[in-house]
Amino acid sequence: MEALFKKYFWVINLVVLSVVAYLIAQTVVDYFATKYLSTESDDISLTASNTQLVLLEKAEGDRVGEVLTRRRPFNVEPEKKEGGDCKPDCTGKQCGSDGCGGKCPGECADGERCNQESGQCELGDEESRQSKLEIKLLGTWVNPVDPSFRFANVLLKGANTEMLEVGSDVLGEAEVVDILPKFLLLKEGDRLTHVGLWGDAAPKKKAGRIRPMSNNRPKASSSARTTKRGRKPKYDFSKGVKKVGDFDYSIDRQMLNEQLADLTQLGMQARVIPNYRKGKYEGFKLVGVRPGSLYRAIGIRSGDIIRSINGSAINSPNKAMELFTQLRTSSSIKMEVERRGKIETFNYGIQ
Incomplete structure (x- = not known):
């Protein structure tokens, strides 16, 4: 055993020298890393406010700080402009705010209200009036997929049948402003009027949707009568x-x-x-x-x-x-x- 230990004693010397060499090298690395690679806490300034945002102004001097201040990555509150820098903008708006606390000069007609988000005049919430024009609504076609696909089939003055769309002129006295499943909404001068299918009551617009205010049911032809359960019989x-x-x-x-x-x-x-x-x-x-x-x-x-x-x-x-x-x-x-x-x-x- 003693002979074997003496024979391989050089292995123990090699292991000990390797460990000592590793410890010395690690000590040298830690020393230089601490001296040249560390950063004092005073060199970093992290501040956030409504007027200034400065982050880590170490690399390339003040340029990084200026870029970060301008982009404001951590401050969701927008920078407030001085009162003198605000320029009113009413481009494409019929009404509403000009962006600087004032109002655009346009006004909405009777029966319309101003949509503050879009700046456009829309149909108001009040009930429209029955149109007195010689027009009879025969049917409407409203496509839920394509809003532009809306048409109304009407009988004018008891003689001419025409197909109308939003924006169409009616007898030179009114303009079609909207077409609903059972109603045709018209603008006669500054008044909002309607023509109902089978003479239904006026629709009323609430929360952006117009719906009839009456439960009156029209008298249907023999081919369109409903059963007591409200289901339509199958037509042959x-x-x-x-x-x-x-x-x-x-x-x-x-x-x-x-x-x-x-x-x-x-x-x-x-x-x-x-x-x-x-x-x-x-x-x-x-x-x-x-x-x-x-x-x-x-x-x-x-x-x-x-x-x-x-x-x-x-x-x-x-x-x-x-x-x-x-x-x-x-x-x-x-x-x-x-x-x-x-x-x-x-x-x-x-x-």
């Missing part, structure tokens, strides 16, 4: 629509007029979505077409895209509504439909 369109070819149909005029008299109910039979391709309006798509609906009866299926009517391409919402206008007045309609990438031509004869 087979009596008014006859399929005479693969894409050819014959439609009864009286039945069609009854259905078009209530565009709101017709809109519940399918969803109409504007079809855009590469940012351009190319027809409209019908989705969720219900079984037993008028759309199904005339051959339309979910996913179909109506591209043109009587050779006129549908490249705007107004063109889309021409379909319903022509259904009322034309005796024949030729409609181009895209179905699963294939173009089909539907022909309708209305008698």
Whole structure:
């Protein structure tokens, strides 16, 4: 054993020398690190206020401090400007604040209120008046997906049927300001008026939403009467629509007029979505077409895209509504439909 210990005693010497060398090296490193790499606490100034924010101004002198002061990364309260530096700004505003504690010179008309956020005049909360113009609301079409897709079908002076949109002129005496599921809101001079479907009471706007204030129910035709439970009976369109070819149909005029008299109910039979391709309006798509609906009866299926009517391409919402206008007045309609990438031509004869 003693011979073995003497033989490998050099290993013990090597281990001891390694440990001593490591300790010496560590001591030297710690000494120089403390002397040259440490930073006194007095060299760091961290302050935050409404007028100044300075962070660690050590590297590159005052430049870092100036940048951080300007960006204010830790101070969410915006820097207050002096009263003399504020410049009133009413660009694009009809009313409201000018940004400096004052008001923009514009004023809202009667029946309107000022939206302080947008600076625009909006319909007020008061109830509108019944319009005395010779106009009868036949139906409305309000798309919940595209707010610009809102139309009203009206009868003017008991003779002319027209399709109106927001901004349309009515008999040179009023302007359409909004279209709701059962109401047409007009601005006659400085007064807000309305035309209701079936003579409903005036709508009232609350919290940005206009809703009818009355529970009056209209008298519906025999095809549109409801049951005691309030559910609408299923209409048998087979009596008014006859399929005479693969894409050819014959439609009864009286039945069609009854259905078009209530565009709101017709809109519940399918969803109409504007079809855009590469940012351009190319027809409209019908989705969720219900079984037993008028759309199904005339051959339309979910996913179909109506591209043109009587050779006129549908490249705007107004063109889309021409379909319903022509259904009322034309005796024949030729409609181009895209179905699963294939173009089909539907022909309708209305008698």
